[in-house]
Amino acid sequence: MNALIVTAVLGVMMMFSSIVLKRNSAIRMLAIVGLLFTFIANVLDSSGVHFFSINIKGMMHFDQFAYFFISISIFCTFIFFLLSAKEMERIGVNYSEYFALIFFILCGIILVASFTSLLILFLGIEIISIPLYILTGSDKKNLKSNEASLKYFLLGAFSTGIMLMGIALFYGSTGSFSVENSVVIAATTSPMLLIGILLLLFSMSFKVSAAPFHFWAPDVYDGAPTVFTSFMATIVKAAAFIAFIRLFSLAFTPLQDRWQLIVAVIIALTLFVGNITAVFQQSVKRMLAYSSIAQSGFMLMALLAFNTFSVEGILLYIVAYSISTMGIFSVLVKMKDSSLEEFNGFAKHQPVLAVALTVFLLSLAGIPLTAGFLSKFYMLKAVMHSGNFLWLIIFAVLMAAVSVYYYFRIIQVMFFKESDSNTIIVSTSFKWLLSALAIIIIVLGVYPQLLLQFLV
Amino acid sequence: MGVTAILFWILSSLALLSAIMIVVSKNPVHSVLWLILVFFAISGHYLLLNAQFLAIVNIIVYAGAIMVLFLYVLMLIDLKKIVDPQRSLWIKLVGVATGCCLLLVLIAALSKADQTTALTQTIGGNIGLVENLGKILFSEYLVPFEISSILFLSAMVGAVVIGKK
Numbered sequence: 001m002n003a004l005i006v007t008a009v010l011g012v013m014m015m016f017s018s019i020v021l022k023r024n025s026a027i028r029m030l031a032i033v034g035l036l037f038t039f040i041a042n043v044l045d046s047s048g049v050h051f052f053s054i055n056i057k058g059m060m061h062f063d064q065f066a067y068f069f070i071s072i073s074i075f076c077t078f079i080f081f082l083l084s085a086k087e088m089e090r091i092g093v094n095y096s097e098y099f100a101l102i103f104f105i106l107c108g109i110i111l112v113a114s115f116t117s118l119l120i121l122f123l124g125i126e127i128i129s130i131p132l133y134i135l136t137g138s139d140k141k142n143l144k145s146n147e148a149s150l151k152y153f154l155l156g157a158f159s160t161g162i163m164l165m166g167i168a169l170f171y172g173s174t175g176s177f178s179v180e181n182s183v184v185i186a187a188t189t190s191p192m193l194l195i196g197i198l199l200l201l202f203s204m205s206f207k208v209s210a211a212p213f214h215f216w217a218p219d220v221y222d223g224a225p226t227v228f229t230s231f232m233a234t235i236v237k238a239a240a241f242i243a244f245i246r247l248f249s250l251a252f253t254p255l256q257d258r259w260q261l262i263v264a265v266i267i268a269l270t271l272f273v274g275n276i277t278a279v280f281q282q283s284v285k286r287m288l289a290y291s292s293i294a295q296s297g298f299m300l301m302a303l304l305a306f307n308t309f310s311v312e313g314i315l316l317y318i319v320a321y322s323i324s325t326m327g328i329f330s331v332l333v334k335m336k337d338s339s340l341e342e343f344n345g346f347a348k349h350q351p352v353l354a355v356a357l358t359v360f361l362l363s364l365a366g367i368p369l370t371a372g373f374l375s376k377f378y379m380l381k382a383v384m385h386s387g388n389f390l391w392l393i394i395f396a397v398l399m400a401a402v403s404v405y406y407y408f409r410i411i412q413v414m415f416f417k418e419s420d421s422n423t424i425i426v427s428t429s430f431k432w433l434l435s436a437l438a439i440i441i442i443v444l445g446v447y448p449q450l451l452l453q454f455l456v
Numbered sequence: 457m458g459v460t461a462i463l464f465w466i467l468s469s470l471a472l473l474s475a476i477m478i479v480v481s482k483n484p485v486h487s488v489l490w491l492i493l494v495f496f497a498i499s500g501h502y503l504l505l506n507a508q509f510l511a512i513v514n515i516i517v518y519a520g521a522i523m524v525l526f527l528y529v530l531m532l533i534d535l536k537k538i539v540d541p542q543r544s545l546w547i548k549l550v551g552v553a554t555g556c557c558l559l560l561v562l563i564a565a566l567s568k569a570d571q572t573t574a575l576t577q578t579i580g581g582n583i584g585l586v587e588n589l590g591k592i593l594f595s596e597y598l599v600p601f602e603i604s605s606i607l608f609l610s611a612m613v614g615a616v617v618i619g620k621k
Contacts, residue, residue, distance in 0.1 A: 011606070011610070012609070015613055057596060057598075057599060059599055059600065060599075092617075093620075094616075094617045094620065097613055097616070097617045098617075100610075100613055101610060101614065101617070104606060104609070104610040104613070107606055111603065117600075119600045120599075120600060120603070123604055123607060126607055127603075127606055127607050127610060130607065130610055130611050130614060131610045131614060133614070134613075134614035134617050134618060137618060138617065140618070
């Protein structure tokens with residue numbers, strides 16, 4: 001609850017900060033300090049120091065997992081600010097408003113990580129979505145950005161409508177908004193409840209861009225300003241996953257055998273569409289969009305098995321995936337355009353960055369000794385332990401092998417192609433930060449308990 | 457026959473008449489105006505069923521916001537250019553068939569409704585009163601109510617970001 005109120009207040013503060021603070025660097029500093037304060041508030045909250053005592057009537061429940069995930073997303077946003085907050089200046093004049101919207105999104109993330117009532121879930125998803133529509137279209141002079149924003153808005157509103165219908169059917173058959181097993185058990189025979197669950201499944205699949213509900217994702221990720229793409233493809237997507245898993249693990253386990261096969265098919269489709277389409281992309285940004293679809297196939301596996309492996313796996317996956325993707329995007333945002341040729345001979349000009357990028361790409365591909373490998377391993381192990389869906393595991397491994405091709409293509413271009421004299425200018429601190437992130441990826445790949453020990 | 461029953465019949469006939477006029481009238485602007493009349497008649501029905509809040513919201517949202525949207529859309533289209541296209545017999549037949557299907561569903565659903573005798577209910581059933589809604593909103597659902605302010609605030613910030621030059 002601490003972090004929720006702090007982020008909401010910080011959002012309002014950022015909104016007004018441009019009146020007082022004239023320089024962009026001051027606004028950026030305020031945002032970073034505010035985020036640090038939010039992180040401390042959340043850690044204090046999890047160790048029992050509550051700033052506020054509010055009777056939330058059982059509509060939210062902050063367990064250790066929720067606190068931990070909130071900490072992770074605040075930390076990832078912190079990294080995002082350090083890496084790319086400066087690039088936001090180039091998008092438009094509303095610098096402080098962008099920060100305000102990001103803080104509001106964080107507020108929504110906290111809600112979806114801790115809800116126990118469908119009402120809060122709906123509010124959280126909407127608080128995440130509406131600022132994102134704006135951020136997608138924030139590059140107002142760019143036609144592609146406008147198109148992406150409009151597409152995202154229309155499709156997002158449509159899927160929210162489907163979700164509302166699902167919630168209404170859930171309420172109609174159970175008489176309660178509360179997300180509990182007991183509520184569902186009392187109404188298991190009701191066909192209305194089953195339809196409600198299906199509608200919720202579809203709308204949440206849309207939010208995490210799982211196939212066949214993924215069609216918005218490539219266009220939106222491609223059209224949005226690259227800075228915001230890196231935010232929405234990582235932190236926001238992770239939050240949608242947590243909401244999805246929380247909803248289904250808390251409430252719908254009694255009806256598991258009814259929806260698990262559908263989820264398995266969705267996963268297989270997502271892996272197939274994401275990986276195969278990514279192979280044919282010429283633009284790195286679009287390739288990363290499809291790769292994020294493919295990665296969400298792996299993350300969805302946490303829905304098939306609710307055990308300790310899947311809980312640890314999804315958190316590790318979120319950290320590994322978010323850090324790697326944000327790292328690649330932070331370099332991409334500094335380039336002239338996002339075509340593959342831009343990376344020609346990158347290793348000659350920027351050896352440090354090239355090595356860091358290689359680590360990120362290896363992690364995304366799931367090569368051993370990186371966090372990406374372990375997280376994929378955890379997810380497969382979780383599904384293995386649940387006993388079913390052996391075909392899915394084999395298929396997923398095959399698809400992971402396909403993904404190696406398009407990730408390695410960037411590595412190959414960076415190291416073995418000659419460049420035509422285009423370089424990017426980066427500061428020393430940026431190099432240090434990116435190297436530190438690469439080291440985090442490797443350390444987590446060798447010793448994941450460093451992260452997972454906090455999840456007691 | 458009491459006052460409420462007379463009111464019920466008046467409102468019902470008004471609603472039906474204006475609904476037919478929506479379809480029949482050639483001018484789309486007239487159709488929209490007839491639609492507003494339908495909404496007011498239905499709001500009157502809500503009042504007869506002791507659902508004040510629903511009645512008010514129906515007028516504010518439908519007769520207010522959505523109708524203005526309809527009129528704006530009509531303003532944007534050049535009405536003179538659109539001539540009534542001659543539809544083929546098949547399309548007309550399909551239209552009649554779908555309409556009959558909807559009618560069948562509605563009759564099937566309504567014939568099993570609980571209260572076919574009581575037309576109005578001005579006493580009892582206090583769920584729809586503004587007072588009860590306010591009470592539950594500010595006690596049971598206070599937290600979601602407050603949180604929705606963040607949603608609206610972010611939407612407003614977004615509107616400014618998009619709308620500002």
